[in-house]
Amino acid sequence: MLKDIKIGCASSKTKYGTRFDTSIVKLEKEAIWSGLFTSNKFKSAPVEICLEKMNKNIAEPKILMVNAGNANAATGKKGKKDSEKLIEDVSFLLNVSKDNILPFSTGVVGELLDTKKLSQTFKKCTDQLGKNSWEDFANAIMTTDTRHKIVKKVFKLGNQKINVIGVAKGVGMIEPNMATTLSFIFTDLKLSKIQLKKLHRDICDQTFNAISIDGDQSPSDSSIFATTSEIKSDFKKYHKKIKNSFFEVFKELAEKMVLDGEGATKLIKIKVSGLSSYAASKKVALKVANSPLVKTAAYGEDPNWGRIITAAGNADVKEFDMKNLSLKIGVHPVLVRGNLSPKYSEAQGKKEFRKKTINIEINLGKSKHTALIMTSDLSPEYISINSDYRS
Amino acid sequence: MLKDIKIGCASSKTKYGTRFDTSIVKLEKEAIWSGLFTSNKFKSAPVEICLEKMNKNIAEPKILMVNAGNANAATGKKGKKDSEKLIEDVSFLLNVSKDNILPFSTGVVGELLDTKKLSQTFKKCTDQLGKNSWEDFANAIMTTDTRHKIVKKVFKLGNQKINVIGVAKGVGMIEPNMATTLSFIFTDLKLSKIQLKKLHRDICDQTFNAISIDGDQSPSDSSIFATTSEIKSDFKKYHKKIKNSFFEVFKELAEKMVLDGEGATKLIKIKVSGLSSYAASKKVALKVANSPLVKTAAYGEDPNWGRIITAAGNADVKEFDMKNLSLKIGVHPVLVRGNLSPKYSEAQGKKEFRKKTINIEINLGKSKHTALIMTSDLSPEYISINSDYRS
Numbered sequence: 001m002l003k004d005i006k007i008g009c010a011s012s013k014t015k016y017g018t019r020f021d022t023s024i025v026k027l028e029k030e031a032i033w034s035g036l037f038t039s040n041k042f043k044s045a046p047v048e049i050c051l052e053k054m055n056k057n058i059a060e061p062k063i064l065m066v067n068a069g070n071a072n073a074a075t076g077k078k079g080k081k082d083s084e085k086l087i088e089d090v091s092f093l094l095n096v097s098k099d100n101i102l103p104f105s106t107g108v109v110g111e112l113l114d115t116k117k118l119s120q121t122f123k124k125c126t127d128q129l130g131k132n133s134w135e136d137f138a139n140a141i142m143t144t145d146t147r148h149k150i151v152k153k154v155f156k157l158g159n160q161k162i163n164v165i166g167v168a169k170g171v172g173m174i175e176p177n178m179a180t181t182l183s184f185i186f187t188d189l190k191l192s193k194i195q196l197k198k199l200h201r202d203i204c205d206q207t208f209n210a211i212s213i214d215g216d217q218s219p220s221d222s223s224i225f226a227t228t229s230e231i232k233s234d235f236k237k238y239h240k241k242i243k244n245s246f247f248e249v250f251k252e253l254a255e256k257m258v259l260d261g262e263g264a265t266k267l268i269k270i271k272v273s274g275l276s277s278y279a280a281s282k283k284v285a286l287k288v289a290n291s292p293l294v295k296t297a298a299y300g301e302d303p304n305w306g307r308i309i310t311a312a313g314n315a316d317v318k319e320f321d322m323k324n325l326s327l328k329i330g331v332h333p334v335l336v337r338g339n340l341s342p343k344y345s346e347a348q349g350k351k352e353f354r355k356k357t358i359n360i361e362i363n364l365g366k367s368k369h370t371a372l373i374m375t376s377d378l379s380p381e382y383i384s385i386n387s388d389y390r391s
Numbered sequence: 392m393l394k395d396i397k398i399g400c401a402s403s404k405t406k407y408g409t410r411f412d413t414s415i416v417k418l419e420k421e422a423i424w425s426g427l428f429t430s431n432k433f434k435s436a437p438v439e440i441c442l443e444k445m446n447k448n449i450a451e452p453k454i455l456m457v458n459a460g461n462a463n464a465a466t467g468k469k470g471k472k473d474s475e476k477l478i479e480d481v482s483f484l485l486n487v488s489k490d491n492i493l494p495f496s497t498g499v500v501g502e503l504l505d506t507k508k509l510s511q512t513f514k515k516c517t518d519q520l521g522k523n524s525w526e527d528f529a530n531a532i533m534t535t536d537t538r539h540k541i542v543k544k545v546f547k548l549g550n551q552k553i554n555v556i557g558v559a560k561g562v563g564m565i566e567p568n569m570a571t572t573l574s575f576i577f578t579d580l581k582l583s584k585i586q587l588k589k590l591h592r593d594i595c596d597q598t599f600n601a602i603s604i605d606g607d608q609s610p611s612d613s614s615i616f617a618t619t620s621e622i623k624s625d626f627k628k629y630h631k632k633i634k635n636s637f638f639e640v641f642k643e644l645a646e647k648m649v650l651d652g653e654g655a656t657k658l659i660k661i662k663v664s665g666l667s668s669y670a671a672s673k674k675v676a677l678k679v680a681n682s683p684l685v686k687t688a689a690y691g692e693d694p695n696w697g698r699i700i701t702a703a704g705n706a707d708v709k710e711f712d713m714k715n716l717s718l719k720i721g722v723h724p725v726l727v728r729g730n731l732s733p734k735y736s737e738a739q740g741k742k743e744f745r746k747k748t749i750n751i752e753i754n755l756g757k758s759k760h761t762a763l764i765m766t767s768d769l770s771p772e773y774i775s776i777n778s779d780y781r782s
Contacts, residue, residue: 041711042704074700076730109697110731216682216705291607292683292769293777300778306500309465313433314607320432339467340501378683380771386684387691 001134001152001163002186004028004228008128009140012121014114015069015107020140022118023132024090024125025064025184030229032193033062034200035102038221044073045080046103047220049087056099063096064184064224065125067118068143068169069107071180073219082113089119093126106169106180106220107143134165141169141182149256155245157233162189162242166249170257180220183208183253188230189242195235199246200225207250210282212289212375213261258374263381266298267357270373272312274324274365280317282371284362287315295378298358303349305334312362320364328361329353392525392543392554393577395419395619399519400531403512405505406460406498411531413509414523415481415516416455416575423584424453424617425591426493435464435610436471437494440478447490454487455575455615456516458509459534459560460498462571464610473504480510484517497560497571497611498534529558532573536561540647546636548624553580553633557640561648571611574599574644579621580633586626590637591616598641601673603680603766604652649765654772657689658748661764663703665715665756671708673762675753678706686769689749694740696725703753711755719752720744 005027009020027033035054037047065086072079083103091098105113138148149168154161168183191199204223225246235242258267272285288294291311297304305327313322327335330352334344352358396418400411418424426445428438456477463470474494482489496504529539540559545552559574582590595614616637626633649658663676679685682702688695696718704711718726721743725735743749 040701040704041706041708042700042713042716071697074697074726074731076726078730109701110725112731216678216702219701219704287607292773296774296777299774302778306462306465309433310431310500310610311607313431313610315432317432322433325433334501335465335467339469340465340503378774380774382683383687383690383769383771383774386687387693 002165002188002228004188004230005186006130007132007134007137008125008130009132009136010121010124010128012067012069012117014117020136021068022121022125023066023137023140024122024129025137026094026129027062027226027228029060031062031226032196032229033057033224033226034193034197036200036204036223038217038219040217040219040221042074042219044071044105044220045075045083046072046105047222048080049083050102050222053099053102058097058100060100061094061096063090063094063101064104065090065101065122066104066141066182068141070105070111070113071107071109071220072105072113073109075110075112078112082115085115086118086122090122090126093123102224104182104222106141106182109219134167138167141167143169143180145170145260147260149253149260151249151252153245153249155241157238157241160231160233162231162233162245163187164246164249166253168253168257170260180218181208181257182220183223185225185246185249186228187246188228190229190232191227191235196225196227199243203243203247203250206372207247207254210371210373211254211258212286212373213258255374258376261376263379264376265379266377268295268298268360268375268377269357270360270362270375271370272362272364273370274363274367275317275319275369276365276367278369278371280319281369282373283317284312284315284320284364285371285373287311288360288362289373289375292378295375298353298377299379301350301353303329303346303353305329305349308360309335324364326363330359393556393579393619395621396577397521398523398525398528399516399521400523400527401512401515401519403458403460403508405508411527412459413512413516414457414528414531415513415520416528417485417520418453418617418619420451420453421620422453422617423587423620424448424615425584425588427591427595427614429608429610429612431608431610431612433465433610435462435496436466436474437463437496438611438613439471440474441493441613444490444493449488449491451491452485452487454481454485454492455495456481456492456513457495457532457573459532461496461502461504462498462500462611463496463504465501466503469503473506476506477509477513481513481517484514493615495573495613497532497573500610525556525558532558532560534560534571536651538651540644540651542640542643544636544640546632548629548632551622551624553622553624553636554578555637555640557644559644559648561651571609572599572648573611574614576616576637576640577619578637579619581620581623582618582626587616587618590634594634594638594641597763598638598645601762601764602645602649603677603764604649646765649767652767654770655767656770657768659686659689659751659766659768660748661751661753661766662761663753663755664761665754665758666708666710666760667756667758669760669762671710672760673764674708675703675706675711675755676762676764678702679751679753680764680766683769686766689744689768690770692741692744694720694737694744696720696740699751700726715755717754721750
């Protein structure tokens with residue numbers, strides 16, 4: 001699959017013993033890419049550099065370089081110079097324009113990179129190019145993930161087979177300071193730059209941007225969607241199938257991220273519908289997903305629906321009207337347009353909250369705009385992991 | 392103190408054994424009041440009724456009636472009728488216009504009131520009027536608060552003694568579904584309605600609205616500031632002293648609330664300055680205060696400042712610029728205008744995080760607008776309390 005993409009991994013032998021923690025991915029010159037980055041105003045040096053380069057790349061081979069263990073964030077001017085220095089080294093070694101090299105760093109915040117060591121390790125990656133597997137790459141970008149995250153998919157457009165491979169790292173927070181997510185999704189279906197960007201933005205909005213563990217974006221969150229442009233097809237004719245197929249890959253990666261959040265014992269799916277826009281519905285769903293009271297109730301298997309609607313009511317959405325609010329836990333109506341459902345019993349809610357996946361549905365009106373947000377519960381293990389990690 | 396205010400308390404003998412859980416406070420006809428209520432779009436029935444009545448009251452005696460144990464929230468049309476029925480009973484018993492009676496309920500969400508029992512209990516309160524103390528009242532409004540919250544203050548304006556008494560209930564969340572705060576502050580200094588309202592709004596904004604435990608407002612949050620209008624003074628001449636004196640009472644009550652948050656082991660003070668408005672600075676401070684990663688780090692005494700600036704960077708404030716960000720932990724500069732301070736050491740941060748009160752200071756520019764937010768840490772006890780409460 002996607003044999004035109006070459007992977008090289010190596011170990012810096014620092015934080016993670018001899019495990020791979022450094023990688024280079026090389027795409028041929030026909031490749032094009034789209035990048036989406038954190039909305040946090042505090043951005044890591046690599047993210048700042050990516051944002052500058054994203055639209056500059058020319059028809060030459062393209063390089064992604066990733067190191068795990070140090071996010072190079074909150075490192076000021078020196079941090080940016082360090083990343084630029086490493087790009088320069090790789091540019092020289094692989095004879096690729098600096099504008100075609102994107103850097104990614106994930107790990108601890110506020111420490112300068114060990115550029116000498118990383119320079120040597122990236123050198124090893126270039127020597128290894130083509131010798132490492134997708135699984136090696138998925139392992140090499142992990143920080144505190146408990147398992148690597150990789151999704152492979154083949155789908156057909158007419159007689160042609162289209163390949164997609166997605167690799168991501170998620171939401172572990174023991175060693176890095178926050179929930180950095182990195183994702184790299186590759187396909188061989190030829191797409192225009194505009195098609196690629198639009199697909200990337202639309203799909204991310206409903207997958208990576210529709211999961212929430214701690215409620216906020218890290219300084220390093222990055223997603224790259226790239227095509228090697230090998231296989232031509234009729235985009236208009238197959239548009240729906242193309243979008244759905246890519247969507248599946250992004251969604252599976254997103255679910256893997258949530259379920260690997262530390263201390264997670266539950267997957268909570270919050271569906272909000274009925275408001276006049278997707279954005280408004282999403283705002284309400286995110287408020288519920290980020291409520292520590294809802295998350296602790298989920299952990300305790302307590303169908304404490306008062307907390308759900310309290311969180312919802314705090315969303316900054318003007319059209320929100322309690323009199324229109326209906327709430328379901330699983331299939332059971334709890335509130336029907338603002339009034340208690342006489343059919344609901346605590347035992348029904350309890351049964352739903354005992355499940356591994358808890359489904360919560362809120363309706364606030366007649367519109368069909370529906371937002372789905374996934375999150376995890378908040379467990380004592382979350383606290384012990386996040387309070388102890390440097391001691 | 393404030394002898395013109397009569398208090399009557401009783402026990403419904405339901406949730407809290409024989410402890411007082413129901414109260415009536417009676418103010419004479421010269422009294423005026425100001426009310427501020429939750430910004431949550433989901434409001435309890437009593438809050439909805441208060442909002443309707445706030446500007447209606449006439450020159451007659453005025454009544455506050457409070458029950459603890461059931462918030463009468465998410466109870467729809469029936470809930471509102473129930474509260475109105477109880478008001479009617481008290482109106483009849485005390486011969487006071489219904490428009491002059493404000494109801495307050497705090498406790499569990501989504502259960503209908505036992506109006507029969509409550510009606511009898513409020514009757515007992517009316518029989519008791521004048522026989523109970525401020526301490527009785529402070530006890531009777533508690534839900535899961537571990538101690539009552541009361542602040543008494545006397546200050547002088549020229550030769551006159553001004554009395555202030557503030558009573559509040561806070562942030563316990565075991566039994567009610569959320570962090571309902573109720574506060575009742577009384578003085579004998581005559582103020583115009585406009586003066587009273589403005590003082591109330593300004594002071595609340597920097598006290599009760601500047602503390603954050605779970606990040607959101609409950610459907611029941613209410614604050615009443617009332618004067619018996621007994622003592623006349625020169626408001627203009629003493630304006631600053633008047634404001635500061637009331638501010639102290641509100642602030643002390645707010646601090647008592649934070650320190651009584653369940654599982655709280657630390658008081659975290661977050662000061663943000665330098666942005667072009669108080670509101671912008673407050674937004675950034677609230678993002679830091681509500682970050683579960685910052686709160687768990689505080690619990691673990693880990694000076695994990697990467698989490699602090701990550702949370703700050705997620706605030707929806709356009710003028711936020713990482714290059715202007717300076718961060719101090721205690722007195723120690725960590726970042727100076729976006730760059731690592733060479734003087735900072737992990738040991739300095741650790742020392743500050745070991746203290747009972749952790750001070751965090753963020754500066755983002757040259758303006759003098761400063762917001763101070765107080766919050767508590769996030770401990771395993773918080774989770775166990777909030778996940779177990781109904782089992």
